[in-house]
Amino acid sequence: MKKVNIVLLGPPGSGKGSQAEILEKKFNLKKISVGDILRLEIKKKTKLGYTIKNIIDKGKLIDSSLAIKIVKSHIENRKNNLLFDGFPRDLYEAKTLDKLISITHVFFLTIPKKLIIKRLSNRYECYCGMVYNLLTKKPKHDLTCDICKKRLYRRADDSPEAIKKRLVVYKKETLPVIKYYKGRIAKIDGAKNINYVFNIIKNHINKRNS
């Protein structure tokens, strides 16, 4: 396979996380999800985790300089086969990322607001990192993790109130990023099922590699 660097964009609930998980495995990529990294810090109760918990619980985004610092430290010295999930979130981050590495694919998952709220209010997570959705990816037994059998929980920022705030912030910050990537972005209907979306992404990647 030729070298790729992929950016996955889309509002919360658009299925970015699910696609990132599949892409990471099928194409052997290193996934960099700022959201996941932050949530891990919170879970580990680090000083950084405590600071960001306050920000995220309010439905706000962490500032760009911190996000970039985190991304840089996870890129390390790699130049290729990176997958960015939910980053860049604003114009400054997008421009900075272009200076760090060369992005080969940008995928933008779109989804109507009504469906975002429906999806996110059905999302449950486990402490082991598994993510479930009562609509699309149900756990086998009630609200128990299939893997580690722990009780699932909902993210604090998945409450309807926090979701609405996140969407306002998302629109303001991320729409300029979509414009910035114009000409090298593939827009995909995120309301479709996981496999459908994955096949479209896969075809884009394989087209470049053939």
Ligand SMILES: [Zn+2]
């Ligand atoms: Zn689990």
